[in-house]
Amino acid sequence: MKKMLFLLTLFCLLFASSPSLKSQTDILFSNSGMNPDVYNPAVILNNGMINLQMLVRRQWVGFPDAPSVEHVRVSHFFDDQSMGLKLSVMNQSVGKEVSRNVSLAYVYKVNFDPQISMNLGLSAGLVQRQILFSNLVFQDGNEPLIRPDENYLKPDFAFGMHLNAYDFDFGYAASHLTTIGRDPSISRIPLHQHLYAFYQINLGDVNDPKFRTGVSYHQQGKVQYLQIDAQFYRGMLQAGIGWRHTDSFILKAGLRISEFVEFAYSYDMGITRFANFNSGTHEFVVQIRLNRKSAAYLSPRFMDY
Template identity: 25%
Template sequence: MRKVLLSLLIVSALAVNAQQDPQFTQNFANKLYNNPGFAGMNGAICATGIVRQQWLGFDGAPKQIVFSGHSPILGKLDIPLLNLGVGLSFSNDVIGQFSINQIKLAIANRFVINNVGTISAGFGLGTQGVSIDGTKFVPSDGIEALGYDPNLLAKASAKDYGFDMDFGLYYRSTDEKIFAGVSMMHITQSQLEGQKDGAQSNKYQVESNLYIMGGYRYPLTPEWELIPSVFVKTEFSTTQFDLNVLGEYKEMLWGGLSYRFQDAVAPMVGYRWNGGKFGVAKIGASYDVNTSKLNKYNSGTVEVFLNYCFKIIPKPKITIHKNPRWL
């Protein structure tokens, strides 16, 4: 019974803010999801998948899946100042009875400034939706003792979708040591209204989220780099601060620690495989140890990502020289 009451308490809290973006620990591997300005910044065709299982051992705990891909537009368009990149992302965030889906198309333009770096500005356009499965309100051991009608709760199912738009800026220095980004997600602040059998259900307000991130690659030795970074997310009522420190060896192995203010401490590890003409693959994992009052109810949070990038080298143009003697 205590577990049921706790589940209802957390679900009720999440229901009020069901449209807030999910949190991730390895945000350095998930930049397109948080910032459409990142599309095409790697100069390669890249695909990323990230899976997060939050609060292990807790029924109805949040689960997140994100798939994304982006690439510069190959070839020259012969249009001044046009250096485009495109991206596509899909996310599914399940929190108990709620399922939140996003599909976004990103398009960005990169501006190269000599001796300064590259600044990219991009828009994200797509849809965001929420669905509620009322059958999941009824736990396996029943809640009749609490005075609820399980048949009524099972009918409380609804879903709706709305238009969504994002904007972001991303910067990388010429020497690729400094990186920073700022983005505003869900600018349209759609209001979703679920309906069932023609009857209006609850309303869900999508809140705008502001993201700010930045970091620096500091060379310690020819083989080692230290990468401190910061990640901030806010919907202007609450703010999440992440402080991260990674140590990278020969651009192949990395490990470090992330601290999320008043929430969790997370060790991180990863491996980078350089396959030459076959591209570059990265795999990383993190484990969040909860530092809030919820730590006694769960066994931590696991997050894993896989990234693969490869460059398509355009074929060189063949120039035919004509001898005037043959004209």
């Protein structure tokens, strides 16, 4: 009990210490565990395999220049050295702004006892940001003097920690660290922060149903989101629901074809007036595992920390 009180206190302190920031850049995801997996460099699959993950998100389908994301990640954890590497590539488009990011994360695992461990992660990479002013279209024909396209290429860093204790998971991540204490601008992406906690209820042994629920907080400048998720796993199938305040209600489903291949899908139904002008948001994830260990991997979680 004392250990759990300590972990809950740590979670609350991290939440309370988040400073007030400005602006928003990165798109949030809807499938179970995707926000920690993408934005926390400390989160990595530890299954003895090479893990390939591909994600495609199409937001506000039917609305012109709506946000879209493509993300690819390759990772492997070296259990005998208590460390792992994670290579990520992301392409994000919002209107006439295009951002591309490539990063390599180093993860180190600290074991406190057989049921409590912490991952610490640090990633470094490059972020390219393009503002395509030449693609702007003016309906009235009186086009002002169009600015030339702008292109920025800068180093980018992120830090994260992920704590696993019994059936609880806690984590914190901060990305775009080079902008700490600096005002955001067209060429400068603001600091982003993510904080989350998940709890898994095991309804039997490893092959029996499991239920996982959690809450996450995302601070992206003045825009802040609270997201609640619940996911049910049984055999090859998984299904879940989610809610992102002031934004959307989320439906989720997944299929594990084998221990090597999994699919996940989510659909966001908008809960604002803007929902009348689009047909929702679709997100697809494919997970492929290579180089199987001698022992079978039977975790029911899509994102097994």
